[in-house]
Amino acid sequence: MQIFLPIADLPVNIFLILGMGIAVGFVSGMFGIGGGFLLTPLLIFIGITPAVAVASVSGHIAASSFSGALSYWRRRAIDPALALVLLVGGMTGTVAGVSLFTLLRSYGQLDLTIALSYVVLLSGVGGGMLWESIGAVIRARRGEAPILRRPGAHNWVHGLPLKIRFKKSKIYLSVFPVLAIGFFIGFVGAILGIGGGFILIPLLIYVLRVPTGTVIGTSMVMTLVTMAFAVVLHAVTNHLVDAVLALILMVGGVIGAQFGARAGQRIAGEQLRLLLGLLILAVGVRFAVELTIRPEELFMVRAVEPGS
C-alpha cells in the first residue's frame, strides 16, 4: 500500500517503512540502543533525502527510548542526577548540532559530513567493540575468569574539580567530563540522526566508571530528551520533520523492540557485544566504500528552499 509522505514529498510503501521500523526496533531492543545509525542509512537508501531522514528518525528514537526508559524507571535503574547533568550538556550540544546541520545544508556538504562522520564513528566504535568482545569470547572459551574492572581505579577524569556525588550510581565525579560527554552526544546526534546510545554507554562505563546497573537506563533518558528536543529544533529551523514517516517508523520500532529484547536475553553478553560490534562496523565500512569508489552519478540536483 502506497502512502504519500507530506514532507519528504514522496510516495512510499507503508509496509516497507513499517518493516524497517520493526527490523531496526528488533536490533535496538536486542542491544539496548536506539538504532538510529541503522535506520537513517536505510531511509537514505530508499530515496528519502538525508536531511529529512535525520530529522524524522529523531522522532522514532525518542519513542523507542521512552518505552525503554519507562521500564528502567520502574526497576529504579536510572540515576536522575547523572541524567540531568548529561542533559544540560546534551541540550547545548543539540542546539549546536542543529545549527551546524543548517549551515552545512546551505553549503551542500551535509551529505558528505553525514557519511564521513558515520565512517569515523561507526568504524571506531564498532572496531573497538569487536576487539574487546573477541577477547572476552576467547577468554570465556578457555574458561578463564573475565577481567573485572577494578571499581576503585581512577583515571585523570577523576582529578577534575567541581565534584558532585551521584548517589544512585555511587560515584563522586567532576561535572565537566559529564557535561562534555553530554554535549558531544547531543551534537553528534542532531547532525547524524542517531541517539548516540552506542557511543554514550561505552563512554559512561569506561571513562566515568558508572556502574552497569544504572548505565543503560540513564543513557535512555538522555537519548529520549535530546532526541525529542532535536525533533522540535529540526521542525522549527529546517521544517524537515516528516510526522507521517516518523509515526510509521516509531510504531514499527516499539513493536520490534519488544521481540528484540526477548531475543537479547538468550544470548551471552560478550557474544551480544560481538554481534553489535560487527553490525556497527559493517555500516561504517559500507559508508567508507561508498565514499571511495567512483559514484555512478557525479551530479546531484537539489531544490533550494525558498527564502534560504
Added chain:
Amino acid sequence: MRAAGAIALAVSLLCGALVTDARAERLIASVSNHRVTITPDYSGEQLVLFGSIERDADTPPNRGNYDLVVTVSGPRMTMVTRRKEKKLGIWINTDSREFLNVPGYLAVFANRPINLLASAEIQRRQQLGLNNIILTQRVAGDYADVVPGDPFRAAFIRLRTQHGLYREVSNAVTFLTPTLFRVGIPLPSEVPTGTYDVDIKLFANGAMITRTETAFEIVKVGFEQFVADAARRHGLLYGLVTALMALATGWLASVIFRKD
C-alpha cells in the same frame, strides 16, 4: 459594444493583413482534469490534452501537414546542481551551479522530431524542446543560460529526466483526424505542487501559425496539505506535537507490552 466590436474587427483585419494567412487557423485545447489532487494514495497520474485545429475560410485549402509542439511547464523553483570530484581519496561535492526559477516539471511533446519540424533558428527563438528552453544559471554572480552541451545543464536535464520530471517525447502527439489531436501528459509521483502551464504551438511547413495556452494545477489536499502547511507555518507547534506523538507511542508500547 458596437464600438468595441468594430475595434476588434479592425484589429483582426489589421493582423490578418500584416501576417497574411498566418492567423487562418485557431487552436482549441483542453486538459482532461484542471485540478489534480494529491491524496495519500497518489502515485502518479496521466492527464490527457485534447485539441482541435479550427480552419476557416482564409485557410489555404491545400495546407494539411500540421505539426504540434506542446510544452507543459510546472511551478518555477530554484535548484542547485552539484558535481562530485575525487579529493584526498574520497568523492565530495566541489563545483555547483544554481538554476534560477526553472520549471520544476517540464515536458515537451511533438508529433515528430522537433529538429525536423522547424529550423534551428525557430527552435531557438520559440524555445522548442529541452535543448532550447532557457534555463538561467547563476555562475559566480553572472546570470546566463549556457550552451546545451554545458555539463551542468546536461546533467541537470538528465537527472530531472530520470525522475520523470523532465521529458521530451517526439511522437507523443497523435492526430486522430487531420485536425483533431490528443497528447498524454504523464505526471510522476514526485510532481511539485502548483500551477502548470500548457503551451501549444501549431506549425506548418516550418513556420509557427498560431498558439494557445491552457493550464492545470496540482494541489495537495486534506491531510497531506494540512501536515505540509503545519510544518512550514507552525514549526514549533508541529515539532512539539511530533515529539509528544513519539512519547505517546513509547508510553503506549510500554503499557501494552508490560510484563509485570
